[in-house]
Every structure is written in C-alpha cells, then in structure tokens.
Amino acid sequence: MPTLSTLAVRLALALTMVATPAVAQAPACPASLPTSTAPGAADPAAPPPTPWDLRCIELFPTARGGDASGMITLSRPPSPFAVTVTPEGRHVHDLTARIRGLGDPADLGDYAAWVAWATPLALDPVVRLGPVTNGQVPLGRVDFSKYLIWITAEASADVTERTGPLVLRGRSPSTRMDAHDLLATAPSATQGAPGGDAMAGHDHGAMAGADWPMPPADPDIPMLPGIMALRPDVSPLMLEVPDAEALPEVREHTVVTLPDGGTLDLEAGLVRKRVAGRDLVMLAFNGQHPGPLIRVEQESTIFVNFKNETPFSTAVHWHGLRLDNRYDGVPGLTQDPVRPGESFRYTIRFPDAGIYWYHPHHREDIQQELGLYGNMLVDPLDDDGWSPVHRDEVLMLDDLLLDDQGPVPFGEEAANYALMGRFGTVQLVNGETEWSTRARAGEVVRFHLTNASNTRTYNLSWRRAGEAAEPPLPLKVVATDVGRFEREERVESVVLAPAQRYVVDVRFPQAGRWELVNHVHGINHRMGVFLEERSVMGTVDVSAEPAVPDLTADFEMLRTHDDVVADIDRYRHLFDGPVDHELVMTLEGGTLPAPIRESMQWDWVYTHPVEWTGTMSHMNWASDARDARWTIREPSTGRENRAIDWRFQVGDVVKIRVHNDRSAIHVMQHPLHIHGQRFLVVSQDGVPTENLAWKDTVLLPAGSTTDILLELSNPGRWMVHCHIAEHLEAGMTFVFEVEEAP
Numbered sequence: 001m002p003t004l005s006t007l008a009v010r011l012a013l014a015l016t017m018v019a020t021p022a023v024a025q026a027p028a029c030p031a032s033l034p035t036s037t038a039p040g041a042a043d044p045a046a047p048p049p050t051p052w053d054l055r056c057i058e059l060f061p062t063a064r065g066g067d068a069s070g071m072i073t074l075s076r077p078p079s080p081f082a083v084t085v086t087p088e089g090r091h092v093h094d095l096t097a098r099i100r101g102l103g104d105p106a107d108l109g110d111y112a113a114w115v116a117w118a119t120p121l122a123l124d125p126v127v128r129l130g131p132v133t134n135g136q137v138p139l140g141r142v143d144f145s146k147y148l149i150w151i152t153a154e155a156s157a158d159v160t161e162r163t164g165p166l167v168l169r170g171r172s173p174s175t176r177m178d179a180h181d182l183l184a185t186a187p188s189a190t191q192g193a194p195g196g197d198a199m200a201g202h203d204h205g206a207m208a209g210a211d212w213p214m215p216p217a218d219p220d221i222p223m224l225p226g227i228m229a230l231r232p233d234v235s236p237l238m239l240e241v242p243d244a245e246a247l248p249e250v251r252e253h254t255v256v257t258l259p260d261g262g263t264l265d266l267e268a269g270l271v272r273k274r275v276a277g278r279d280l281v282m283l284a285f286n287g288q289h290p291g292p293l294i295r296v297e298q299e300s301t302i303f304v305n306f307k308n309e310t311p312f313s314t315a316v317h318w319h320g321l322r323l324d325n326r327y328d329g330v331p332g333l334t335q336d337p338v339r340p341g342e343s344f345r346y347t348i349r350f351p352d353a354g355i356y357w358y359h360p361h362h363r364e365d366i367q368q369e370l371g372l373y374g375n376m377l378v379d380p381l382d383d384d385g386w387s388p389v390h391r392d393e394v395l396m397l398d399d400l401l402l403d404d405q406g407p408v409p410f411g412e413e414a415a416n417y418a419l420m421g422r423f424g425t426v427q428l429v430n431g432e433t434e435w436s437t438r439a440r441a442g443e444v445v446r447f448h449l450t451n452a453s454n455t456r457t458y459n460l461s462w463r464r465a466g467e468a469a470e471p472p473l474p475l476k477v478v479a480t481d482v483g484r485f486e487r488e489e490r491v492e493s494v495v496l497a498p499a500q501r502y503v504v505d506v507r508f509p510q511a512g513r514w515e516l517v518n519h520v521h522g523i524n525h526r527m528g529v530f531l532e533e534r535s536v537m538g539t540v541d542v543s544a545e546p547a548v549p550d551l552t553a554d555f556e557m558l559r560t561h562d563d564v565v566a567d568i569d570r571y572r573h574l575f576d577g578p579v580d581h582e583l584v585m586t587l588e589g590g591t592l593p594a595p596i597r598e599s600m601q602w603d604w605v606y607t608h609p610v611e612w613t614g615t616m617s618h619m620n621w622a623s624d625a626r627d628a629r630w631t632i633r634e635p636s637t638g639r640e641n642r643a644i645d646w647r648f649q650v651g652d653v654v655k656i657r658v659h660n661d662r663s664a665i666h667v668m669q670h671p672l673h674i675h676g677q678r679f680l681v682v683s684q685d686g687v688p689t690e691n692l693a694w695k696d697t698v699l700l701p702a703g704s705t706t707d708i709l710l711e712l713s714n715p716g717r718w719m720v721h722c723h724i725a726e727h728l729e730a731g732m733t734f735v736f737e738v739e740e741a742p
Contacts, residue, residue, distance in 0.1 A: 027686045028098060028136075029056035029071040047582055047635050051662035051703040054607060055685070057149055057170040059099065064108060064153075065167040070099035072149060072170060077141060078690045080477045080485065080502070081495035082681075082699035082706075083609050086143050087461040087472045089520040089532070091609060095129070095139035095149075099168070102134050105153040111164055113157035117150040118142045121175065126150075131157035145521060145530045146174045177606035178528040212236050215401075215408050216425055217617045220531075221524050226595035230622035232416040236409035239270075239281050239311070239370060247272045247281065253288040253374065253430065260300035266291070266316070268360075268372055269309035276426045276433055280406050283310055283370040289431030290396045290452070291358070291374025298353045298381045304346040306338065310367070313337035315344070317361040318376070319499060319673075320481055320696045322351050325716020328675055331362045333717060333735060352678070352694075353380035354483050355394070355448040355501045365415040365454060365725035369400065369422060370407065371431070373452045385561050387478065387488070388554050389446040389505055390547055393437060397460075397496065397537070398452045399424025411624050415729035418628040419587075419596075419666055421455025422726060423614025427518065427537050435516075435538035443547035444507045444555050445540075446478070451496045454725040457610050457669065457699070458518045461493040462506055465513040465539065473514065476555065479503035482678045482694035486565050488558040489691055493519075497671040497699040499723035507555045511544040522613030525599075533613050568680065568692050571653060571709055575682045579707070580654040581646065582636065585670050585700065585722065585732065586661035588629040596623060600666050609701035611668040628666075630722065630732035646736035652712040655682070662703040670727065673697040674710065675718040677738075682707040697723060715740050 033052055059070035074093040077084045084092045097116065105111035116129040116139055129139040132151060151168035212231050217223065241247065250273040256264055271284045285291025296302060308314050315338050317329035327346045331337035338344045356376040360367040375394050380386070401408045401424045410416070417423075429435035439445060451458060461472035477489045480502050494502050508514055516538040522531045589597060596619045614620065633640045648654065660670060678694040684706045700706050721733035 028096070029073045031071065033058050047584060047657075047659050048586075048661045048663055050705075051607075054173050054662065054703045057172060059097075059149065059151065059168040059170040061168055062166050064165050066101065066103060068099065068101035068103075068168055070097055070151070070168060070170075072097045072139070074173075075687055076685065078687075080480070080489055080491065080691060080693075082497070082684060082704075083495055083701050085459055085493065085495060087459070087463075087493040087519060089459050089612065090143040090145055092141055092143045094141055097132055097137045097139055099132055099134055099137070099151070102132075102167070108153045108165055108167075111153035111155055113154050114167070115152055115154045115157065115159060115162070115164075117152065117162050118144065118147050119150070120144045120147050126162050128160060128162075144172070146177075147172045148175070174606055177523065179526065212409065213403060213405070215617060215621045216403050218615060221526060221615055223618045224595075227599065227618050227622075230593055230595060230618070232411055232622050232624055233627070234411035234413045234416060234624050237366070237412035238409050239283075239407070241270060241281055244272060244279070244281050248287055249273070250282065250284055250371075250431070251288050253290045253292055255293045255295055257295045258300075258302045260297065261302070262296075263303045263305065264292070264294065265305045265307075267307045267309055268314060271371075273371075275400060275428075276402060278402060278406050283367060283372045285372060285374050288374075289371050291372070293374065293394055294358075294376045295379065296350055296376070297379050298350055301347065301349040304348060305343065306346060307343045308338045308340055311340055312363060312367060313339045314360045314362045314367060314372070316346065316358050318346070318348055318356065318358050320354070320356040320501070321348065321376075322676055322678065322714045323349050325676060325714070325718065328716070328718070329361050330675070330719055333719065337362055350376075350378045352482050353378045354479060354481065355450060355503060357396070357450050357452065357501070359452065363415070363729070365417075365422060365729050366410045368452065368725060369410075369454055373398075375448070375450055377448060385484070385559070385563060387476070387505060387557070387559060388551055389444045390551065391443075392446045392448060394448045395429055395435075396431075396450045396452050397458055398428045398431075399454075399456050400426045400428060402426055414625040415726045416622070416624045417620050418623045418625045418630075418726045418730045419620045420611055420614060420616060420668060421724040423456055423617070424453065427535055429516065429538045432538075437538075437540055439508045439540050439542045440545045440547040441510050441542055442507065442550060442552065443542070444505055444551045446503060446505050448501065448503050449494065449496055450501045451498050453498050455498060457498065457612060458496045459493050459520050459612070460496060460537075461517050461519065462514050462540070463517050465515050472517075473506055473508070476505040476558070477502060478505055480693045481696045484561045484564050485691050485693040486568065487560045487691050490558065495699070497669070497697070497723075498725075499671055499673050499697045500699065505555060507552065508540060508542045511542050514540045514542060516540070520612035522611070522615050523608050524615055531613060531615055564693070571680065571711070574653060574655060574709055575688070577655060579657045581656045582634070583656065583658045584633045584635055584661050585658065585672070586631050586633060587664040587666050588631055589627065589665045592623060592627045595619070597665065607662065607667045607702040609669065609704070610699075611702075625726065625730035628730050630727040630730040632720070632722075632732055632734055641731050641734050644734040644736075648712045648736065648738045650712060650715055650738060650741045652738075654710050654712070656708050656710055658700060658706045658708065660700045660702055660704050667702040669702055670700045670732070671697050671723040672700055672720070673723045674720050676714045676716060677710060677712060677718065679708045679710040682709050712738050714738060
C-alpha cells in the first residue's frame with residue numbers, strides 16, 4: 001500500500017503535469033549523444049561544446065522495441081530564477097520527446113497506444129507522463145532526483161497504471177552519478193602517509209601542516225587517507241586581539257534614514273559576538289550586524305565618511321548602484337585601499353529604486369565572512385505600481401564557518417577553500433542564528449532578501465512549524481536586483497545566489513508559527529548519491545489578531561508593471577540579434593594536489609546545476625587561490641581575466657553570451673556580477689526569459705549558456721567577476737571601460 005509521502009509525491013507530480021503551459025524549448029537534442037564527454041584540451045579560440053549529456057535522455061529499445069529509438073530534451077521551466085527547483089530542493093525539468101520507429105502497438109497484443117512514464121530508481125511511484133507517438137511530443141515536468149523514462153504499449157492512452165510491455169527506456173543524466181572507484185581513478189587518494197605520495201606535485205613547506213587545525217567535515221562523508229593528509233599550502237590567519245574582552249559587544253543593526261544631501265559616518269571595526277555558543281572576534285560596520293540599513297529616496301545623493309579601524313586594508317563597494325566610478329570602492333581600480341586608521345569620503349547617488357548592499361572589495365573572503373556588510377533600501381519616487389503591504393522586512397542571509405573554537409582560519413597569503421568556496425556550518429539571518437519576528441493573522445509582509453554568503457546558494461520557503469508535509473506558503477515575487485519584474489509572479493520558494501536580491505510578498509493566513517526554511521539537495525560525490533539538507537533559518541509567530549486593513553485581494557492579484565515593460569520594450573528588438581561578445585567561465589587546476597585532481601577527474605559524469613552544500617569539505621579546504629585558477633576567458637582572442645580588453649561608449653547596448661564550461665576539471669555555478677551598469681537576462685540554454693527585470697548579478701548554473709543584454713549608461717572602469725568570494729580571489733575577474741560619448 002502506498003505511503004502518505006508516496007501519495008503526496010504522486011499528487012504533486014500530477015498537479016505539475018496537468019495543463020502545463022507551452023513554453024519555448026531549448027535546442028533539441030541530437031539524434032544520438034557523443035560517446036564521450038570527458039574533459040579534454042579545449043580550443044581556447046572556441047566556446048565549449050554544448051553539454052548534451054546534461055540536457056538529454058537517450059531512449060533505447062528493448063527486445064520488443066524493434067527499430068524504435070528516441071531522445072528526450074530536458075529544459076528548465078520558466079522561473080524568476082536561473083534554476084527551477086521544488087521547495088524541497090529537487091530540480092525540475094520540462095521534458096520533450098522526439099521518437100521514431102514506433103509501429104502499431106497492436107502488433108504486441110491487445111494494445112492501442114504508446115504511453116510514457118517516469119519513475120525513480122526505487123521504481124515507486126510510477127508516474128504517467130502521457131501518450132506518445134512518432135515525432136515530437138511534450139511530456140510535462142519531472143522533479144525526481146534520479147529517474148527512469150519508460151515507453152510502454154498499453155490498452156488505452158488513458159490508462160493510469162503501467163501494465164503493458166516496455167519498448168523504450170532511458171535514464172536521467174543524474175543516474176550516471178555513481179560511487180567513485182577511487183582505487184582505480186584516484187590511487188593517490190587511497191595512500192595516506194603525510195608527505196608521501198598524496199603530496200606529490202604540491203609544495204608543503206613551513207607554512208603548512210601542524211599549524212592548521214582540522215576543519216569540520218560531514219561525518220557521513222568520510223574522506224580517504226590521501227585527502228585527509230593534505231593541508232593548505234598557505235599560512236593560517238586568525239583574527240586575534242590581545243584583549244578580546246575589551247572589545248565592544250556587537251549591536252543589532254539600526255535603520256538610518258537619510259535625506260538628499262545627508263551624511264553618514266561609517267566605521268569598520270572589531271567587535272565581540274557570541275554565535276552558536278562560541279565567543280568570537282568579528283568585524284562590523286558601526287558595531288552592528290548587519291551594518292546599518294541605509295534608507296534613502298530614489299534619485300537622492302548622500303555622503304559617507306568611512307573610517308577603517310580594522311587590522312586590514314579595505315574599501316566599501318556599493319553593490320548594484322550605478323554611481324560615479326571613483327566611488328565604486330574597488331582598491332587598485334577606482335581608489336587606493338583604505339589602510340588601517342585611514343578614512344575615505346564617498347559620494348553615493350541612487351538612480352534606481354530597490355534593495356542594494358555594501359561590503360568590502362578587498363579580501364572579501366575574510367572581511368565579508370567576518371561581518372562587514374549592510375543593506376541599502378531605496379524607496380521609489382512613485383510607489384503606485386507596488387502592491388500594498390502591511391510592512392517591510394529587510395533580511396540579510398549569511399553563513400559562518402566555525403569549528404569548536406571559533407571561525408576556521410583563513411589563508412593568509414591567498415584564500416583557501418578555492419574550489420567550491422567557503423561554505424559555513426552556521427546559517428544566519430540578520431546576523432542571528434535564531435532570527436524571529438511577529439505578525440498578525442492575514443498580514444502581508446514584504447521581504448527584501450539579500451544573500452551575503454561567500455558561496456552558498458539558498459532555496460527559501462515559508463512553512464508551518466512541525467508540518468513539513470503541508471505545502472509551503474505561496475510567495476509573490478515582485479522585484480530583484482535593480483527593480484521590479486515586468487509581472488508579479490507566484491512561486492513556492494526563492495533561489496538566492498550570492499550577492500543577489502529578491503523582493504517577495506508573503507501573506508501569513510492564520511495564527512501559528514511559520515518557519516523560514518532552506519531546503520536543498522547536495523551531492524555526496526564520493527558515494528554518488530544526493531544529500532538532503534534542511535535548515536530552519538528563522539520563525540514568524542502569527543497571532544490570532546487580524547491584520548487591518550485586509551489586503552488579501554491585493555496579495556492575490558498579480559500586477560503587470562507597465563512602466564517596467566515600457567522601459568524594456570526599447571531593447572526587445574535586440575534580443576534575437578547577433579552576439580557581440582562571448583565569455584567562458586572555467587577552472588584551470590593543474591597545480592592542485594594529486595589526490596584532489598584524481599578524485600575530481602570523474603565529476604564530469606554528472607554535474608549538478610548548483611553546488612548547494614559543502615560536501616567536499618577537506619579537498620576544498622586544502623585548495624588555495626594559487627592552485628585553483630578560476631578563469632573568465634574570451635574565446636575569440638584567448639585572453640583571460642585581467643587581460644580581457646573591452647571598451648565601450650555611453651549609450652552602447654551589447655549582447656554577451658556566457659558559457660559555464662562543462663569540460664572544466666570542476667564545474668559549478670557562478671553568480672556573475674557586473675559593476676556600475678544594469679543588464680537583462682535574455683535567455684538561458686536557448687530558452688527565452690519570459691518575465692524580465694533589470695539585474696546586476698546572474699546565476700550561471702553548471703554547464704549552462706546565458707545571454708545577457710548589457711546597457712552601458714555609466715562611464716568609468718568597471719569590474720566583472722564571479723561573486724563567490726574565493727573564486728574572485730582566485731582570479732575570476734576582468735575590467736571593461738566605458739567612455740563618455742563624443
């Protein structure tokens with residue numbers, strides 16, 4: 001008898017597969033897949049090949065299938081986010097079949113139709129996708145992590161259970177993810193004497209070794225001796241002071257509302273903070289975590305007197321703002337570093353309404369991790385186009401990597417955790433491990449969300465406490481990085497990559513406790529299985545007192561923002577135009593230790609679109625920014641990172657195609673950030689974006705191709721970079737110049 005969870009899965013899948021709207025499809029899969037997609041020596045003058053092995057399911061005939069064959073294209077359903085996942089963190093795909101060679105099902109017996117089915121590897125449940133014929137047929141959506149596709153002969157096209165003979169079968173790309181035979185593929189990882197073969201090709205001198213405490217690791221993912229013998233090839237750096245007790249205790253952040261022409265004194269300094277039972281020395285703006293929320297009106301200008309009282313050189317980057325280039329806060333590009341004890345005066349203008357944030361741009365892998373960040377909320381001059389809400393909540397999400405003593409040391413000469421970035425062990429909302437707020441029944445709250453993590457991507461939903469089987473609260477996505485979407489959109493969860501912002505409205509319908517949940521599926525790379533991770537990041541306690549006024553009807557309405565549509569209309573004729581520039585984001589890891597290189601060389605068999613969790617903790621910890629060279633390459637010239645030379649004029653609009661290289665030694669997502677300008681995400685993997693908004697950061701899933709339309713409105717020299725802090729430190733950045741029009 002099916003369990004309740006099985007019935008729930010069947011119902012959820014049935015609902016997603018009924019009346020699935022027609023959507024633009026990614027380019028169809030080829031007639032057959034390449035026999036090998038292993039990484040090889042890529043031609044730097046050519047973009048990487050299309051990763052068909054991640055986008056296609058090849059159908060093979062059984063003994064009864066005769067000459068039948070087929071291919072199923074997997075494409076991402078429309079979503080405000082770069083990946084589409086369920087609230088439980090399973091990736092969702094639209095399936096389209098192209099089949100040939102099917103004969104008359106009656107030839108196999110008392111059968112009248114061919115029917116497609118999907119089932120996980122446990123073969124329960126078996127979900128009906130629908131009837132198929134020769135040619136192209138849409139099959140609907142599937143969200144199993146690993147699954148099989150079956151084509152069977154059935155007595156009717158309307159059957160709800162599979163009973164007939166199997167004629168075609170295929171398996172999802174994720175099923176190729178199996179346990180590694182490390183003895184065969186990574187022999188040095190199985191050898192463990194420190195300084196022995198495991199260290200081959202890696203120079204561990206006086207800087208490495210016993211000075212490094214072992215980092216926390218997932219107890220369910222044991223590492224082999226050769227991996228455990230590794231140590232970072234940099235010195236450990238800890239933020240230590242002679243008398244930590246004399247430091248001021250961190251304070252909750254405040255809201256600073258400034259008029260046009262107002263001034264803020266902003267100081268970066270040391271604080272004491274207790275997190276998850278540990279007393280830590282951290283960094284803070286004005287002694288607050290997060291730093292003060294700066295609230296201003298659109299088109300205003302303010303002045304910030306910044307003083308650096310930290311032990312590090314630093315600067316403040318005003319993320320997402322189209323401000324004057326000299327105040328963008330990039331040491332060595334727009335200003336000199338602000339050294340300890342020095343000051344700098346910023347002039348900040350706010351041309352666009354929305355939610356923005358500020359953070360360092362100098363060893364941000366350390367300074368941002370230790371607490372230097374804050375938000376800016378820019379109120380629109382005309383808010384008539386916004387749905388009414390009862391109140392706003394501004395939330396900054398972060399994670400912090402702690403061991404039993406405090407923050408795990410950083411790399412001094414270069415950032416470590418250079419492969420996947422520094423995943424934290426403790427998750428924070430507004431600097432708190434137990435964030436909470438209160439609401440009234442029926443209250444509509446507008447949440448302004450910012451991801452300040454070094455590398456973690458979140459999948460956020462609101463659920464009733466203790467009722468995980470219930471569906472999450474419906475969310476209304478209103479805006480993102482640089483303003484509102486063309487249309488408000490209903491979703492169940494929010495995917496938030498590092499540096500991205502999303503604005504969502506949530507209605508709390510009745511009394512009770514509601515939890516803000518991050519629910520994802522990572523990968524245990526060694527065992528070749530998916531690893532579920534669910535964490536409660538905060539709570540909302542809702543009283544029985546009704547919210548006044550009743551905004552239910554306004555919440556249910558999905559508005560079209562005509563002013564946003566009109567603004568974007570000016571550029572639609574360029575969406576299908578030629579590509580002006582191409583980029584490839586990839587990893588060159590030739591100097592990584594042998595155990596890491598060998599353990600990773602088979603990861604190409606399957607690549608998850610997003611590295612949601614830090615399951616490769618030890619090899620990630622032992623890699624530094626000199627071993628792992630993350631690269632942005634221009635294939636037309638072969639230039640990489642800072643050697644790329646792009647020059648534009650104010651008023652130019654250029655189409656840029658960005659490939660996330662499938663053939664790299666390690667492939668993961670990259671949140672690509674462009675300073676000082678705004679852009680539109682035109683399409684991803686050939687699927688046009690249906691609901692547009694202006695962005696400054698786009699998430700590029702592993703193996704994906706993304707087209708953006710970049711509007712050049714702001715003169716100066718501007719950075720482009722991956723916003724995973726450790727990837728930036730490992731070189732993944734370049735600079736382009738925008739000159740004033742003659």
